[in-house]
Amino acid sequence: MSHSRETVTADPGPPAAGPYSHAVKSNGLLFVSGQVHLDPANGQLVGDTPAEKAKRCLENLTIIAEAAGTSLANAVRIAVYVTDISVFAEMNEAYSSFFPSDPPARTTIGVAALPMGAEVEMDAVIAL
Known part of the structure; x- marks a missing residue:
């Protein structure tokens, strides 16, 4: 069985906060x-509200998806991590604007902390 693996770097894109690739293409999927x-x-955290923070996360996912030759509209699953689960409804305001119909599968998880003091983080699996 043949397995393919290709890393993706979005340039310009959000700077990596550690030793990882923006995304990896493998077997018809993009793992962001x-x-x-x-x-x-500028590499700085932005957004005053949970909706603004979620929007920036989704914009960053969009940049990376496009660098890989696909679109966030092709997402099959998104994971959302928030440091305060009470912002769920506000985060959904921004999220729903990116997926007005046929949204991907999703999970939202409340966590104790995120890298760099962020309050929202999202990752994605996207069809190529």
Whole structure:
């Protein structure tokens, strides 16, 4: 059985906060690393509200998907991590604007902390 694996770097894209690839293509899927609400232009966390933070995460996922030759609209699963689960409804405001119909499968998990002091992080599995 043949297995393919190709790393993807979005340039310009959100800076990696550690030793990982923006994404990896394998067997018709794109596995996108977790993206926090960093502005790719300056590497700083942005957003005052949970909706703004979620929007930036989704924009970062979009940048990486496009660098890999696909679209966030082709997402099959997204995982959302929040440091305060009470922001679920506000996060959904931004999320729903990216997926007005046929949204991907999703999970939302409340966590104690995220990298760089972020409050929202999202990763994705996207069809190529």
